[in-house]
Amino acid sequence: QVQLVESGGGLVQAGGSLRLSCAASGRMFSMYGMGWFRQAPGKEREFVAAISWSGGTIYYADSVKGRFTISRDNAKNTVYLQMNSLKPEDTAVYYCAKARRAVVGNNESEYDYWGQGTQATVSS
Numbered sequence: 001q002v003q004l005v006e007s008g009g010g011l012v013q014a015g016g017s018l019r020l021s022c023a024a025s026g027r028m029f030s031m032y033g034m035g036w037f038r039q040a041p042g043k044e045r046e047f048v049a050a051i052s053w054s055g056g057t058i059y060y061a062d063s064v065k066g067r068f069t070i071s072r073d074n075a076k077n078t079v080y081l082q083m084n085s086l087k088p089e090d091t092a093v094y095y096c097a098k099a100r101r102a103v104v105g106n107n108e109s110e111y112d113y114w115g116q117g118t119q120a121t122v123s124s
Contacts, residue, residue: 002026002113004096009118012086018120020081022096030074033057033104035111036081038092038120045095049081050104059106064090086122093117 008020022034035050049070050059058070069082079096097111104110 002028002098004098004113004115006094006096006115006118009094009120011121011123014086014088014122014124016086016122017082017084018086020083020094020096020118020120022079022081022115024077024079024098026077029077029098031102033099033102034070034072034079035097035099035104035106036070036079036094037097037108038090038094039117040089040092043092045108047106047108048094050099050106051079052104053102057103059104061106083120086120088122088124091120091122093119 003025005023033052036048037045038048039045047061051070051072067085072079095117096115098113100112
C-alpha cells in the first residue's frame, strides 16, 4: 500500500510562486515514476507534469511549460512541483500520483495511487 500526502498549497497573487511537495510512504518509491495533475472548479482533472523514476525523463503540459518544474528526491521519498509566474487559471486542486511503471506519461490510467490533493489559489 502506498500513501501520498501533498502539501504546500495556498493563496498567492498572480505572478507569484508556490512549491508543492508530495511525500510518499513505502520503500519502493524510487522504482516508479510520479506525476502531478490538477482539477479546476467545474473542469475535469488534467495532466500537469511527470517525472520518471530516475528523474531522467520529464514531461509537462503545454500550459505550464517554462513556468513549472517537477523534481524528486528519492532519498526523501518526495516529489516536488515548483510553480512560478502563476496565473489565475492555475487555480486548482493539485494531486500527485504514483505511476504503475518506472516511466511515465500523461494519461491517468498510467497511475495507480493518488493523494488527497492540495488547493492552490491564484488571485488576479
